[in-house]
Amino acid sequence: MVRLKMKTKDKHIQNLAEIVGGAHSILYQKEDLIAYDCDGFTLHKHLPKAVVFPKDTKEVAKLAKYCSENGLPFLARGAGTGLSGGAIPVNGEVIISLVRMKRLLSVDLENRRAVVEPGFVNLKLTNSISDKGYYYAPDPSSQYCCTIGGNVAENAGGAHCLKYGVTTNHILGLEVVLPNGEIIEIGQNGIPDAPGYDLLGLLTGSEGTLGIVTKITVRILKNPEAKQTVLAYFDHVSDGSQAVSDIISKGIVPAALEMMDKTAIEGVEAAAFPVGHPKDIEALLLIEVDGISAGIEEQINEILEVCKSRNVRQVKVAENEQERARWWANRKTGFGAMGAISPDYLVQDGVIPRSKLPEVLNRINEISNDYQLRIANIFHAGDGNLHPLVLFDARIPGETEKALKAGSACLQACADAGGSITGEHGVGIEKREEMRFIFKDEEIIAQTDIREVFNPHNLLNGGKLFPSPGRCVEIKKEIKAAAGS
Ligand SMILES: Cc1cc2nc3c(=O)[nH]c(=O)nc-3n(C[C@H](O)[C@H](O)[C@H](O)COP(=O)(O)OP(=O)(O)OC[C@H]3O[C@@H](n4cnc5c(N)ncnc54)[C@H](O)[C@@H]3O)c2cc1C
Known part of the structure; x- marks a missing residue:
């Protein structure tokens, strides 16, 4: 038995510490727990009972069993970048942090799959296999720090998910610890059309409410032979939105088709990675096509034609990889960039049929006027996944509540347009009540x-x-x- 030198007489904390091998693998004092009182959704905060750091599946299973048998609420946590409050310990949970389970367990290029532990950071997977000509497609903008376990729980998306699909399309197998501590393997490691219920589909996107994912087999893809990126500036949002619909209806499926509106452009240009976008345009599109070299030129020409037919002010193709990377850094740090123009901001995440983009963007504009709060829009336009960013100042009494209401009104607009209340960030605690907008x-x-x-x-x-x-x-x-x- 491990001898514990702990500053607590709490039996549960002592027992949990013992499961993970000692006092060095648990936090339980208030000053340490504060760092875990919220995730990327910072409007609600609750202290956990403790944070434990298991090193393997067996420890996770023992922790789950102990918590279940003793009636202790518990939850899994990856990097804590979730934007809907999924990792917030609203019931004073024991947090099971997966950050020590961060190994790349195997890469099988022949069968195009890799096996990772849940705490493995998303971008590290692509970085680990790119020299061999492979990559992992789901690319949330937080990919430099979020974990693949968290991506599975949230069914994370990203800019390049338009063509390649979101996380669920890339998960081939899971090892899961059930709340009672049992360990199950699901997915038969990618054997197609496995008999029985689609538990992989059920677990992916279940927001950590059905089990704790402890091992993940993912699909990896061969790097495309070529890619090209287009940047287009529009004087009217409606022209930009229409160009999005036109590109898709021409049968082109870009790898990515992103949009930013005027307020968002003001933010990204004031932050760390400005690229010199004109400040007076109403919208920009960032469009990337990839595939075999032979077809790329033709697709780019078609995209340029569409943009011209929709009154584009200026459109250009990235001249080299450095320029392309600059455009993407500017886009991918867009949420954080709002900090440069507003003391606080709330990220929303609705999804709508693409054809409803102009209508819903107009409605969001009205909501902004109704609540007298600026709303920036940075989003995956190609798949209709909107991210209205409600800018506010929490120091002004009542403004936080106003921002929450404005955010909820944006989600109602998405639901009214035949869409949904989340495209990729999950429901968590943030959108629980909004579930009623789409479900009886x-x-x-x-x-x-x-x-x-x-x-x-x-x-x-x-x-x-x-x-x-x-x-x-x-x-x-x-x-x-x-x-x-
Ligand atoms: C700047 C920024 C940009 C973002 N951009 C995107 C984007 O483009 N696309 C996108 O989809 N999301 C985006 N997000 C949201 C977030 O990064 C994703 O939801 C990500 O998948 C969360 O991963 P995490 O490791 O941080 O999980 P956490 O925040 O730690 O957890 C999220 C949820 O998953 C559960 N969970 C975590 N690990 C496990 C596990 N092993 N087993 C079971 N449940 C688990 C938790 O209980 C919680 O409910 C962004 C966030 C930020 C801050």
Whole structure:
């Protein structure tokens, strides 16, 4: 038995420490826990009971079993970059941090797959295999620090997911620790059309509410032979939005098709990676095509033609890799860049049918006027995944609440347009109530019933993803009562 020198008499904390090998693998004092009181959604903060750092699956399983048997709420945490509050310990959870499980376990180029531990950072995978001509496609803008375990939980997307698909399209197998501590393997390592339920699909995007992912087999892709990138400036948002629709309806599927509006451009130009975009344009498009060299030129010409037909003010093709990289750095640091023009900002994440872009962007503009708050838009236009960034100042009394309401109104606009309340950042605690914009109570209950099978006492990441149980539990009772009568 490990001798523990701990400044606490709390039995649970001592027992948890013992599971992970000692006092050096647990945090439990207030000054240490403060760093874990929120994730990238900073508007809610709660202290965890403790943070434990397991080194392998067995320790994760023992921790889950211990928490379940002792009624302790718990949750998994990767890098804590989530933007919907999924890793916030709202019930004073024990946080199981996966950051020590960060190894690249194997690379199998022949079968185009790699196996990683959950704490492995997204970008490190591409960096580890690029010299062999391969890469990992899902590229959230946070990829330099977010973990692949967190990506699986959130079904993360990214700029290049338009052509290649989001995380779920690249996951071939998972090892998962269930809330009771059992370890299961799902996905048969990529054997197509495996019999039985699609548990891989269910677990991917389940926001850490069904189990803790401890090993991930991912698909890796061969680097495209060629790629080219176009930057287009528009005087009117409607022309930019229309160009997006025109490009896709021509049958071109760009690897990426990103848009920024005027306020967003003001932010990125004031931040760390300015590229000299004109300040008076209303919108810009960043478009990338990739594939075999032979077809690229033709696609680029078609894109240039579309932009011209939509009154583009200026359009250019990146002259070299340095220029392309500068344009992408400017785009990918867009969220953080809002800090250069506003003391605080709230990132929203709705998704709409592409054809509704002009209509919904107009509505977001109206919301901005209604709430008297600036809203910047930086988004994956190609797949209709909007990111309205509501700019506010938390020091002004009432402004945070106003920003939350404006954000919610943006999501309502997406739902009204036939879209959804999240494209990639998840629901977490941030959008629980907004789930009602797209699901009826019965549909929410169908989903919480599934959660109950995996997580019967809701101890693993409880209070996330679904609206507060009250109304649903009532409805469930009513349905049962009606069925019995
Ligand atoms: C600047 C910035 C840009 C971003 N850009 C994008 C983007 O382009 N696309 C995008 O999709 N997202 C983006 N995000 C959001 C975020 O980076 C992603 O959601 C990412 O997948 C979270 O990974 P993480 O390791 O930080 O997870 P965390 O924030 O630590 O956790 C997120 C959720 O996953 C659960 N979880 C974590 N690890 C596990 C595990 N091993 N098993 C089970 N559950 C687990 C947690 O309980 C929590 O519910 C961005 C965030 C920031 C701050």
